[in-house]
Amino acid sequence: MYKGYQDTGILSRGGYVDLRPPKTASWVRDIPSYKPGKAKEEIAKKYGIENPIKLASNENPLGPSPAALRAIDDYKSIVNLYPDTTSKELRTRAASFFKCKEEQIIAGNGSDEIIDLVCRAYIEPGDNVIIPECTFSYYSIASKTCGASVTYAPMKDGLGIDIDSIVSGVNAQTKIVFLANPNNPTGLYLDFDSLSRLLELLPDQVLVLLDEAYGLFSRAGDFKSGLEFISKDKRILVITTLSKSHGLAGLRIGFGIGDYSIIDSLNRIKPPFNVNILAQRAGIAALGDTLFLEKTLDTVWNGLDFLYSGLKSLGLEFLPSQTNFVLVKIGKNANSVYNELLRQGIITRYMESYGLREYIRISVGLPEENRALINTMRKILA
Ligand SMILES: Cc1ncc(COP(=O)(O)O)c(C=O)c1O
Numbered sequence: 001m002y003k004g005y006q007d008t009g010i011l012s013r014g015g016y017v018d019l020r021p022p023k024t025a026s027w028v029r030d031i032p033s034y035k036p037g038k039a040k041e042e043i044a045k046k047y048g049i050e051n052p053i054k055l056a057s058n059e060n061p062l063g064p065s066p067a068a069l070r071a072i073d074d075y076k077s078i079v080n081l082y083p084d085t086t087s088k089e090l091r092t093r094a095a096s097f098f099k100c101k102e103e104q105i106i107a108g109n110g111s112d113e114i115i116d117l118v119c120r121a122y123i124e125p126g127d128n129v130i131i132p133e134c135t136f137s138y139y140s141i142a143s144k145t146c147g148a149s150v151t152y153a154p155m156k157d158g159l160g161i162d163i164d165s166i167v168s169g170v171n172a173q174t175k176i177v178f179l180a181n182p183n184n185p186t187g188l189y190l191d192f193d194s195l196s197r198l199l200e201l202l203p204d205q206v207l208v209l210l211d212e213a214y215g216l217f218s219r220a221g222d223f224k225s226g227l228e229f230i231s232k233d234k235r236i237l238v239i240t241t242l243s244k245s246h247g248l249a250g251l252r253i254g255f256g257i258g259d260y261s262i263i264d265s266l267n268r269i270k271p272p273f274n275v276n277i278l279a280q281r282a283g284i285a286a287l288g289d290t291l292f293l294e295k296t297l298d299t300v301w302n303g304l305d306f307l308y309s310g311l312k313s314l315g316l317e318f319l320p321s322q323t324n325f326v327l328v329k330i331g332k333n334a335n336s337v338y339n340e341l342l343r344q345g346i347i348t349r350y351m352e353s354y355g356l357r358e359y360i361r362i363s364v365g366l367p368e369e370n371r372a373l374i375n376t377m378r379k380i381l382a
Helices: 040-047 066-078 088-098 111-122 138-145 163-169 192-201 260-269 277-287 290-313 334-343 367-381
Strands: 105-108 128-132 149-153 174-180 207-211 236-241 254-258 325-329 359-363
Touching: 040 334, 066 277, 088 105, 088 254, 088 277, 105 111, 105 260, 111 138, 111 174, 111 207, 111 236, 111 254, 111 260, 128 138, 128 163, 138 149, 138 174, 149 163, 163 174, 163 192, 192 207, 254 260, 290 325, 290 367, 334 359, 334 367
Parallel strands: 128 149, 128 174, 174 207, 207 236
Antiparallel strands: 105 254, 236 254, 325 359
16 A cells, blocks of 8 residues: 655654755856746735736747647557657657758757757866857756856847957867857847858867757748758757747757767767657647747747837837747836736746846747737736
8 A cells, every 4th residue: 555755854843953054066157047037826815917918038929839739649649658769750750840860960859859868968167168148048957957157149239149249259178159149139140251250260179059940930040050060060959849830839849960070979969758748649640740840930920020110119129030939128127017017917927137128138029928018018008
């Protein structure tokens, strides 16, 4: 008969024994933790709002790919089994989607895990990494976790990636350059010529982690995926994700795509069953769901255009976006506008933790959600 766990004393005595906790690595102690967007449930409870609108985490407003949902249903009865350690079928499907070879791909528990694996495989304590000052915050967390020193490359005027500031930060200890293209949270991108120039200027010892989480959303004619380079340049790892374009953020499916030598190093250290069995099946189905991807791109592009004209009519500045979100300059009152939006049931992201105290970031939602956002902002700013 199941006996349950014994009370260790914490419950009956009502307190912890006062022991010193083990010491974390010195470089871990001052890493700030990742700050996610607020959850709908939290705002619903706090402000008594029935159905808040979440435009905070660049999720897919259409929900998950229907083909992925069917796959989850079809395979749910086998979750007692361990998944395939190599995610073979998923990688085969991904290879045909991304037009590369299966051996050039590793699948991860979200692209966050690929970032982690790269840091663990390449960084030795004391190594240096270069990260643009205003970009996805997990690069810095993952690098510092492995004992790297981080050089933050200043942005150009107007928050663009500055190739020269990245290159001038490189020294003999530099192991990795992180680059999100298009970038989060700015939504800006590096055109193909600039990307090529950056790669030419970087020395051989540097691995370039080129993060294309938002690559599919780009409408710019001179944006091109870094996958162009992977068969001729052994330094580049492109990472990508099914979280946004395919609506599977909660399942956690990401890919690293690059030269076999990088993939081999990452495979040696990855947790054995890193992509769960339903994620593998749903990922395979989602990659074949072209209809859903097209609908997603239409929704995002129409939504962006609607937001642009709404924001213009409010007299607000924003950055032209190649992603599924837009960075908006509100001014000195950005935090209070953000909080007022929360009170009215609309969750956006205040950008203070990115050093942008006058900005909020708004993910593109469904047409009615975008309309509600602009109407609510109009009232708040009146
Ligand atoms: C630039 C960038 N890279 C990576 C990620 C992580 O994506 P995933 O859900 O695949 O871990 C995000 C998530 O927001 C992102 O913005």
